[in-house]
Amino acid sequence: NYIKNKGELKLKLAYKTKHGKAFIGDSLELLKNLEPNSVNLVITSPPFALLRKKEYGNKNGEAYIEWLTQFAQAIKPILTEDGSFVIDMGGAYQKGKPVRSLYNYKVLIKFCDELGYNLAEEFFWYNSSKLPSPIEWVNKRKIRAKDSVDTVWWFSKSAFPKADVKKVLVPYSDRMKKLLKSKKHFYDPALRPSGHDISSGFNKDNGGAIPSNLLQIPNSDSNSNYLRFARKLHIKVHPARFPSKLPEFFIKYLTDPGDTVVDIFGGSNTTGMVAENLQRNWISCDLEQQYVAASVLRFTDEIEEGKAYYDSIMHDKAVDIISLF
Structure with a gap:
């Protein structure tokens, strides 16, 4: 089992596949109950520190940094010595003025200086399909350029994490x-x-x-089963999904088949789908039952089967999926 027996957990198993498990609940509880030195990669995209409240939940300012730090603190013991923690962080502006927030850089410094992580390398994800934002400064007043780049911090437990750039070569x-x-x-x-x-x-x-640390990946997975089935079934999808090629790059780069990958803010479970496809063991967790239930659509190619899985999860019944991959 992935989880040690420490009494009742504030987690519910939603579904499992050949290689992974998706949970509904508090990721801190998940992290506290994983075996030490058992996870090769944690890759995630937390709710960003935006000033405008999102339906999937977000904090801002110093409260956000402290909130996120508790997860990073719990992640470090469960990583293998050559394990990695990759986190995608979008940019933000200060409230009421066209001045950038430094929250993502404060997170970087805090994790390294206070928690003892190494910054293995910084990456930048350029999303060419991102809409112009923030509206006030870009669209209305036209005094700032469109924000199209996320910072992606690659943290490691040791100075020499597992990594093989030959697995992620790009075309000449x-x-x-x-x-x-x-x-x-x-x-x-x-x-x-x-x-x-x-x-x-x-x-x-x-x-x-050899690839650069500028990852040019449009966020345009519009033809996936997840989106097509959800539209037809009138199921609400997660509003902040990252493209499959983002976790795919780091999973290939930093892990081997049979390794374990964890996403603590699973959302639509893009990470789990990619890990399953690449034959990595995976664990995904998210607080919102509806988002986790909808993510099961990524693991089926039949809409009626997907609906049955979704309904079971929404009625608190875990499902076992025969892997497509």
């Missing part, structure tokens, strides 16, 4: 493809002023290029 540029195809040198092998030693083997095909 057209220029590099031409170089590889020609089998000729269009450059002079030499030590560059930057310190890079460009050798005669620079045009070797390694299967792809």
Whole structure:
């Protein structure tokens, strides 16, 4: 079992698949009852520290930082020594003025200075399909540019977390493809002023290029079963979903098949679906029963089956799903 027997938990199992389990309840209770050194990756996108209240719940200011810190504190013991904690954090403005909040950077400093995490690397997720915001400063007064980038902090328990960039190589540029195809040198092998030693083997095909820490992923999963089935069944979906390619990048990069991945703010359970597909064990947890119940639609290709699963979960009956993947 994923959870130790420590008496009654404030958690309900919603559904399980071949590789994972989705819970309804307080993620702090989940984290407190997971075995130490048992999780390879925690990846999540918490409710952002927005000034305007969202239906899925959010805090702001110093209260938000303290609230989020309690989760980070509970995550550290359950990570393996080479484990990672990846958190997607959207930007925000200060109340009433066109000045950026520093909350996401304060979170970064607090987690490292006070909780002892390492910042393995900072990533930036560019979402080209993000709508212009905030409305007051961007749309109405037109004094600020559209906010299209989230900060994604990759924290680690040790200085050398498990990671293999060869698993997340990206396609070569057209220029590099031409170089590889020609089998000729269009450059002079030499030590560059930057310190890079460009050798005669620079045009070797390694299967792809090393990715940058700018992740360009549009949030446009409009054709997924989750959204199509939910619309047809008139089921309310989670309003703040991240695209599958975001957790996919980090799950491939930082874990191996058979490792365990946890999402403590599961929402529509994109993380669980991706982990299932990649044959990682996973645990997802969210406070809202309706969102967890709707997320089951990600694991079925039949709308009637999905409706039956959803109805069972909404009536507090856990379901066992035969994996599609």
